Protein backbone atom coordinates (compact mmCIF):
# COMPACT_ATOMS: atom_id res chain seq x y z
CA UNK A 1 0.00 0.00 0.00
CA UNK A 2 1.54 3.31 -0.93
CA UNK A 3 1.37 6.00 1.74
CA UNK A 4 -1.05 8.08 -0.35
CA UNK A 5 -3.76 5.46 0.10
CA UNK A 6 -4.08 5.82 3.84
CA UNK A 7 -2.49 9.13 4.52
CA UNK A 8 -4.74 11.82 5.80
CA UNK A 9 -4.52 15.51 6.57
CA UNK A 10 -2.09 15.59 9.51
CA UNK A 11 -3.04 19.22 10.25
CA UNK A 12 -4.60 21.62 11.02
CA UNK A 13 -6.97 19.48 13.02
CA UNK A 14 -6.72 16.68 15.54
CA UNK A 15 -10.01 14.86 15.98
CA UNK A 16 -9.54 12.09 18.52
CA UNK A 17 -11.81 9.10 18.11
CA UNK A 18 -12.36 7.56 21.53
CA UNK A 19 -10.72 4.12 21.31
CA UNK A 20 -12.82 2.87 24.21
CA UNK A 21 -15.93 3.72 22.21
CA UNK A 22 -14.98 1.22 19.51
CA UNK A 23 -16.05 -2.03 21.24
CA UNK A 24 -19.45 -0.56 22.16
CA UNK A 25 -19.94 0.61 18.59
CA UNK A 26 -18.98 -2.76 17.16
CA UNK A 27 -21.22 -4.63 19.60
CA UNK A 28 -24.08 -2.37 18.56
CA UNK A 29 -23.34 -3.02 14.88
CA UNK A 30 -23.24 -6.78 15.46
CA UNK A 31 -26.55 -6.67 17.33
CA UNK A 32 -28.10 -4.43 14.67
CA UNK A 33 -27.34 -6.96 11.95
CA UNK A 34 -28.69 -9.76 14.16
CA UNK A 35 -32.04 -7.97 14.54
CA UNK A 36 -32.38 -7.04 10.89
CA UNK A 37 -30.47 -3.87 10.04
CA UNK A 38 -29.02 -4.20 6.56
CA UNK A 39 -27.74 -0.69 5.67
CA UNK A 40 -24.39 0.23 7.21
CA UNK A 41 -23.00 3.73 6.75
CA UNK A 42 -19.27 4.21 7.23
CA UNK A 43 -16.47 6.32 5.77
CA UNK A 44 -12.71 6.63 5.44
CA UNK A 45 -13.04 9.47 7.91
CA UNK A 46 -14.52 7.34 10.67
CA UNK A 47 -11.48 5.06 10.92
CA UNK A 48 -13.66 2.03 11.68
CA UNK A 49 -13.74 0.31 8.28
CA UNK A 50 -11.47 -2.57 9.42
CA UNK A 51 -13.73 -3.29 12.41
CA UNK A 52 -16.88 -2.97 10.29
CA UNK A 53 -15.33 -5.43 7.85
CA UNK A 54 -14.61 -7.92 10.61
CA UNK A 55 -18.22 -7.79 11.84
CA UNK A 56 -19.58 -8.26 8.31
CA UNK A 57 -17.19 -11.15 7.73
CA UNK A 58 -18.31 -12.85 10.95
CA UNK A 59 -22.02 -12.38 10.22
CA UNK A 60 -21.59 -13.93 6.77
CA UNK A 61 -19.46 -16.82 8.13
CA UNK A 62 -22.05 -17.41 10.90
CA UNK A 63 -24.80 -17.58 8.28
CA UNK A 64 -26.67 -14.58 9.73
CA UNK A 65 -26.62 -12.76 6.39
CA UNK A 66 -25.29 -13.14 2.86
CA UNK A 67 -23.17 -10.36 1.35
CA UNK A 68 -25.97 -9.54 -1.07
CA UNK A 69 -28.35 -8.95 1.86
CA UNK A 70 -26.23 -6.05 3.11
CA UNK A 71 -26.02 -2.48 1.80
CA UNK A 72 -22.62 -1.04 2.71
CA UNK A 73 -21.88 2.63 2.16
CA UNK A 74 -18.50 4.24 2.50
CA UNK A 75 -17.22 7.70 1.61
CA UNK A 76 -14.21 9.34 -0.01
CA UNK A 77 -12.59 12.11 2.05
CA UNK A 78 -11.47 15.56 0.89
CA UNK A 79 -7.90 14.77 -0.06
CA UNK A 80 -8.78 12.12 -2.64
CA UNK A 81 -10.61 14.47 -5.01
CA UNK A 82 -8.26 14.21 -7.98
CA UNK A 83 -10.02 12.04 -10.58
CA UNK A 84 -7.42 9.25 -10.28
CA UNK A 85 -7.34 9.41 -6.47
CA UNK A 86 -10.99 8.43 -6.09
CA UNK A 87 -10.14 4.88 -7.13
CA UNK A 88 -7.11 4.88 -4.78
CA UNK A 89 -9.41 5.81 -1.90
CA UNK A 90 -12.13 3.30 -2.78
CA UNK A 91 -9.65 0.44 -3.21
CA UNK A 92 -8.13 1.31 0.18
CA UNK A 93 -11.59 1.27 1.77
CA UNK A 94 -12.40 -2.09 0.16
CA UNK A 95 -9.15 -3.48 1.55
CA UNK A 96 -9.92 -2.18 5.03
CA UNK A 97 -13.50 -3.48 4.80
CA UNK A 98 -12.27 -6.75 3.30
CA UNK A 99 -14.92 -6.47 0.57
CA UNK A 100 -14.83 -6.89 -3.21
CA UNK A 101 -17.28 -4.04 -3.67
CA UNK A 102 -19.38 -1.55 -1.71
CA UNK A 103 -23.03 -0.98 -2.53
CA UNK A 104 -22.62 2.80 -2.44
CA UNK A 105 -19.67 5.13 -2.30
CA UNK A 106 -20.19 8.83 -1.61
CA UNK A 107 -18.18 11.97 -2.14
CA UNK A 108 -18.19 13.02 1.54
CA UNK A 109 -18.11 16.79 0.87
CA UNK A 110 -17.90 18.95 -2.28
CA UNK A 111 -14.71 20.66 -1.03
CA UNK A 112 -11.25 19.30 -1.83
CA UNK A 113 -8.74 19.81 0.98
CA UNK A 114 -5.15 18.61 0.91
CA UNK A 115 -3.61 16.42 3.57
CA UNK A 116 -2.16 19.59 5.04
CA UNK A 117 -5.53 21.29 5.24
CA UNK A 118 -5.04 23.47 2.16
CA UNK A 119 -8.07 24.35 0.01
CA UNK A 120 -7.06 22.58 -3.21
CA UNK A 121 -9.97 24.01 -5.24
CA UNK A 122 -10.53 20.84 -7.31
CA UNK A 123 -13.84 20.99 -9.20
CA UNK A 124 -16.18 18.29 -7.87
CA UNK A 125 -17.10 17.59 -11.51
CA UNK A 126 -13.54 16.23 -11.94
CA UNK A 127 -13.95 14.20 -8.77
CA UNK A 128 -17.26 12.87 -10.02
CA UNK A 129 -15.57 11.49 -13.16
CA UNK A 130 -13.48 9.40 -10.75
CA UNK A 131 -16.70 8.11 -9.18
CA UNK A 132 -18.10 7.21 -12.60
CA UNK A 133 -14.88 5.28 -13.26
CA UNK A 134 -15.12 3.40 -9.95
CA UNK A 135 -18.71 2.46 -10.84
CA UNK A 136 -17.69 1.21 -14.29
CA UNK A 137 -15.01 -1.00 -12.69
CA UNK A 138 -17.54 -2.59 -10.34
CA UNK A 139 -15.81 -1.36 -7.17
CA UNK A 140 -19.15 0.18 -6.17
CA UNK A 141 -22.67 -0.80 -7.21
CA UNK A 142 -23.82 2.83 -6.97
CA UNK A 143 -22.27 6.25 -6.53
CA UNK A 144 -23.52 9.35 -4.77
CA UNK A 145 -22.66 12.52 -2.95
CA UNK A 146 -23.02 14.00 0.51
CA UNK A 147 -23.44 17.56 1.75
CA UNK A 148 -24.26 18.90 -1.71
CA UNK A 149 -26.61 21.89 -1.77
CA UNK A 150 -29.27 22.52 -4.42
CA UNK A 151 -27.03 24.58 -6.72
CA UNK A 152 -24.30 21.94 -6.54
CA UNK A 153 -26.83 19.18 -7.28
CA UNK A 154 -28.15 21.11 -10.30
CA UNK A 155 -24.63 21.65 -11.66
CA UNK A 156 -23.64 18.02 -11.10
CA UNK A 157 -26.79 16.64 -12.74
CA UNK A 158 -26.24 18.93 -15.73
CA UNK A 159 -22.62 17.84 -16.19
CA UNK A 160 -22.42 14.12 -15.44
CA UNK A 161 -22.64 10.90 -17.43
CA UNK A 162 -23.98 8.93 -14.44
CA UNK A 163 -26.20 10.88 -12.02
CA UNK A 164 -25.66 10.47 -8.26
CA UNK A 165 -28.05 7.91 -6.80
CA UNK A 166 -28.01 9.61 -3.40
CA UNK A 167 -27.35 12.85 -1.60
CA UNK A 168 -26.63 12.20 2.07
CA UNK A 169 -27.34 15.38 4.05
CA UNK A 170 -28.39 16.51 7.50
CA UNK A 171 -32.16 16.40 7.85
CA UNK A 172 -34.11 16.44 11.08
CA UNK A 173 -36.94 18.38 12.69
CA UNK A 174 -34.79 21.52 12.99
CA UNK A 175 -33.49 21.29 9.42
CA UNK A 176 -36.17 20.13 6.99
CA UNK A 177 -34.27 21.16 3.82
CA UNK A 178 -37.55 21.19 1.83
CA UNK A 179 -36.11 22.83 -1.31
CA UNK A 180 -33.20 20.36 -1.44
CA UNK A 181 -35.43 17.36 -0.72
CA UNK A 182 -38.01 18.43 -3.34
CA UNK A 183 -35.32 19.00 -5.97
CA UNK A 184 -33.52 15.71 -5.33
CA UNK A 185 -36.72 13.68 -5.20
CA UNK A 186 -37.96 15.31 -8.44
CA UNK A 187 -34.70 14.20 -10.06
CA UNK A 188 -34.65 10.63 -8.70
CA UNK A 189 -31.85 11.31 -6.24
CA UNK A 190 -32.51 9.51 -2.96
CA UNK A 191 -32.14 11.68 0.12
CA UNK A 192 -30.42 9.98 3.06
CA UNK A 193 -30.75 11.86 6.34
CA UNK A 194 -27.75 11.96 8.61
CA UNK A 195 -28.04 13.29 12.18
CA UNK A 196 -31.78 12.59 11.97
CA UNK A 197 -32.24 13.59 15.62
CA UNK A 198 -30.46 16.91 15.24
CA UNK A 199 -30.02 18.60 18.61
CA UNK A 200 -32.94 16.64 20.11
CA UNK A 201 -30.51 14.26 21.81
CA UNK A 202 -28.28 15.27 24.74
CA UNK A 203 -25.02 14.49 22.90
CA UNK A 204 -25.83 17.15 20.34
CA UNK A 205 -27.78 19.55 22.50
CA UNK A 206 -26.67 22.80 24.06
CA UNK A 207 -28.54 25.36 26.23
CA UNK A 208 -29.31 27.48 23.16
CA UNK A 209 -30.33 24.57 20.91
CA UNK A 210 -33.82 24.97 19.44
CA UNK A 211 -36.82 22.77 20.21
CA UNK A 212 -37.84 20.00 19.95
CA UNK A 213 -35.93 18.21 22.67
CA UNK A 214 -36.80 14.71 23.84
CA UNK A 215 -39.23 16.12 26.45
CA UNK A 216 -40.99 18.52 24.08
CA UNK A 217 -44.71 18.39 25.06
CA UNK A 218 -45.97 18.42 21.47
CA UNK A 219 -43.63 15.57 20.52
CA UNK A 220 -44.47 13.58 23.65
CA UNK A 221 -48.21 13.98 22.96
CA UNK A 222 -47.86 12.81 19.36
CA UNK A 223 -45.79 9.86 20.54
CA UNK A 224 -48.41 8.91 23.15
CA UNK A 225 -51.11 8.94 20.46
CA UNK A 226 -49.31 6.16 18.58
CA UNK A 227 -47.62 4.44 21.52
CA UNK A 228 -44.22 5.51 20.23
CA UNK A 229 -41.23 7.48 21.52
CA UNK A 230 -40.25 10.97 20.39
CA UNK A 231 -37.30 9.56 18.44
CA UNK A 232 -39.51 6.97 16.72
CA UNK A 233 -41.95 9.74 15.72
CA UNK A 234 -38.97 11.69 14.35
CA UNK A 235 -37.67 8.80 12.26
CA UNK A 236 -41.22 7.95 11.04
CA UNK A 237 -41.74 11.57 9.99
CA UNK A 238 -38.61 11.41 7.83
CA UNK A 239 -39.65 8.02 6.45
CA UNK A 240 -43.04 9.39 5.41
CA UNK A 241 -41.22 12.22 3.58
CA UNK A 242 -39.56 9.52 1.47
CA UNK A 243 -36.24 9.98 3.27
CA UNK A 244 -33.92 7.20 4.42
CA UNK A 245 -32.56 7.90 7.92
CA UNK A 246 -29.29 6.58 9.31
CA UNK A 247 -29.58 7.00 13.06
CA UNK A 248 -26.54 6.00 15.11
CA UNK A 249 -26.66 4.43 18.55
CA UNK A 250 -24.41 2.25 20.66
CA UNK A 251 -27.30 1.47 23.04
CA UNK A 252 -28.84 -1.96 22.35
CA UNK A 253 -32.36 -0.92 23.40
CA UNK A 254 -32.17 2.02 21.01
CA UNK A 255 -30.95 -0.22 18.21
CA UNK A 256 -34.34 -1.95 18.55
CA UNK A 257 -36.26 1.27 19.19
CA UNK A 258 -34.94 3.06 16.11
CA UNK A 259 -35.88 0.18 13.85
CA UNK A 260 -39.42 -0.11 15.26
CA UNK A 261 -41.03 2.56 13.11
CA UNK A 262 -42.80 0.55 10.43
CA UNK A 263 -45.91 -0.46 12.41
CA UNK A 264 -47.59 2.94 12.60
CA UNK A 265 -48.42 5.88 10.35
CA UNK A 266 -48.48 9.56 11.28
CA UNK A 267 -51.66 11.27 10.13
CA UNK A 268 -51.66 14.38 7.95
CA UNK A 269 -52.25 16.73 10.84
CA UNK A 270 -49.32 15.37 12.81
CA UNK A 271 -47.05 15.54 9.75
CA UNK A 272 -47.99 19.22 9.41
CA UNK A 273 -47.38 19.84 13.12
CA UNK A 274 -43.96 18.23 12.92
CA UNK A 275 -43.02 20.22 9.82
CA UNK A 276 -43.55 23.42 11.83
CA UNK A 277 -40.45 22.69 13.96
CA UNK A 278 -38.31 23.49 10.92
CA UNK A 279 -36.17 26.49 11.89
CA UNK A 280 -33.10 25.98 9.70
CA UNK A 281 -30.82 25.20 12.63
CA UNK A 282 -27.94 23.14 11.31
CA UNK A 283 -26.32 20.74 13.80
CA UNK A 284 -23.37 19.60 11.66
CA UNK A 285 -21.72 22.77 10.39
CA UNK A 286 -17.96 22.48 10.05
CA UNK A 287 -17.46 26.26 10.06
CA UNK A 288 -13.66 25.78 9.95
CA UNK A 289 -14.04 25.00 6.24
CA UNK A 290 -16.47 27.79 5.47
CA UNK A 291 -13.98 29.83 3.43
CA UNK A 292 -12.98 26.89 1.25
CA UNK A 293 -14.18 26.62 -2.35
CA UNK A 294 -17.46 24.70 -2.68
CA UNK A 295 -18.28 24.91 1.02
CA UNK A 296 -22.00 24.04 0.70
CA UNK A 297 -23.58 25.89 3.60
CA UNK A 298 -24.30 29.50 4.49
CA UNK A 299 -21.32 31.06 6.29
CA UNK A 300 -21.41 32.01 9.97
CA UNK A 301 -20.65 35.74 10.15
CA UNK A 302 -17.47 36.39 12.17
CA UNK A 303 -19.29 38.56 14.67
CA UNK A 304 -21.81 35.83 15.54
CA UNK A 305 -20.87 33.74 18.54
CA UNK A 306 -20.71 30.13 17.31
CA UNK A 307 -22.98 28.13 19.65
CA UNK A 308 -21.27 25.29 21.50
CA UNK A 309 -23.62 22.77 19.87
CA UNK A 310 -22.15 23.74 16.50
CA UNK A 311 -18.63 23.05 17.66
CA UNK A 312 -18.84 19.33 17.03
CA UNK A 313 -15.08 19.29 16.88
CA UNK A 314 -13.10 21.14 19.50
CA UNK A 315 -9.77 20.76 17.70
CA UNK A 316 -10.79 19.36 14.37
CA UNK A 317 -9.71 16.32 12.49
CA UNK A 318 -6.74 14.05 12.09
CA UNK A 319 -7.00 11.43 9.35
CA UNK A 320 -3.62 9.73 9.59
CA UNK A 321 -5.28 6.35 9.42
CA UNK A 322 -3.02 3.32 9.54
Ligand SMILES: NC(=O)C1=CN([C@@H]2O[C@H](COP(=O)(O)OP(=O)(O)OC[C@H]3O[C@@H](n4cnc5c(N)ncnc54)[C@H](OP(=O)(O)O)[C@@H]3O)[C@@H](O)[C@H]2O)C=CC1
Nearest residue numbers: 041146194195196197198201203231247248249250251254
Ligand atom coordinates in the same frame (compact mmCIF):
# COMPACT_ATOMS: atom_id res chain seq x y z
N1 LIG B 1 -22.20 12.53 5.52
C1 LIG B 1 -21.87 13.27 6.58
O1 LIG B 1 -21.20 14.31 6.49
C2 LIG B 1 -22.34 12.82 7.93
C3 LIG B 1 -22.78 11.52 8.10
N2 LIG B 1 -23.23 11.09 9.34
C4 LIG B 1 -23.72 9.71 9.47
O2 LIG B 1 -24.98 9.71 10.13
C5 LIG B 1 -24.96 8.86 11.27
C6 LIG B 1 -25.89 9.37 12.34
O3 LIG B 1 -25.68 10.73 12.59
P1 LIG B 1 -25.20 11.27 14.04
O4 LIG B 1 -24.56 12.60 13.76
O5 LIG B 1 -24.44 10.22 14.73
O6 LIG B 1 -26.49 11.62 14.84
P2 LIG B 1 -27.87 10.92 15.25
O7 LIG B 1 -28.96 11.86 14.91
O8 LIG B 1 -27.95 9.53 14.72
O9 LIG B 1 -27.75 10.88 16.84
C7 LIG B 1 -26.85 10.04 17.47
C8 LIG B 1 -27.00 10.31 18.96
O10 LIG B 1 -28.35 10.08 19.35
C9 LIG B 1 -28.42 9.17 20.41
N3 LIG B 1 -29.59 8.31 20.16
C10 LIG B 1 -29.72 7.42 19.16
N4 LIG B 1 -30.93 6.82 19.23
C11 LIG B 1 -31.56 7.37 20.30
C12 LIG B 1 -32.84 7.15 20.90
N5 LIG B 1 -33.70 6.26 20.38
N6 LIG B 1 -33.18 7.87 21.99
C13 LIG B 1 -32.31 8.78 22.50
N7 LIG B 1 -31.07 9.04 21.98
C14 LIG B 1 -30.72 8.32 20.89
C15 LIG B 1 -27.11 8.39 20.40
O11 LIG B 1 -26.75 8.04 21.72
P3 LIG B 1 -26.12 6.58 22.04
O12 LIG B 1 -25.25 6.18 20.90
O13 LIG B 1 -25.38 6.83 23.31
O14 LIG B 1 -27.30 5.65 22.22
C16 LIG B 1 -26.13 9.42 19.82
O15 LIG B 1 -25.63 10.23 20.84
C17 LIG B 1 -23.48 8.85 11.67
O16 LIG B 1 -23.19 7.70 12.46
C18 LIG B 1 -22.81 8.82 10.30
O17 LIG B 1 -22.84 7.49 9.80
C19 LIG B 1 -23.26 11.95 10.42
C20 LIG B 1 -22.81 13.25 10.30
C21 LIG B 1 -22.31 13.77 9.04
Ligand SMILES: O=C1CO[C@H](CO)[C@@H](O)[C@@H]1O
Nearest residue numbers: 043045108284285286312
Ligand atom coordinates in the same frame (compact mmCIF):
# COMPACT_ATOMS: atom_id res chain seq x y z
O1 LIG C 1 -19.93 11.99 10.93
C1 LIG C 1 -19.25 12.98 10.63
C2 LIG C 1 -18.75 13.99 11.65
O2 LIG C 1 -18.70 15.33 11.10
C3 LIG C 1 -18.04 15.39 9.85
C4 LIG C 1 -17.77 16.84 9.41
O3 LIG C 1 -18.71 17.68 9.91
C5 LIG C 1 -18.93 14.65 8.89
O4 LIG C 1 -18.64 14.85 7.57
C6 LIG C 1 -18.84 13.19 9.24
O5 LIG C 1 -19.54 12.33 8.35
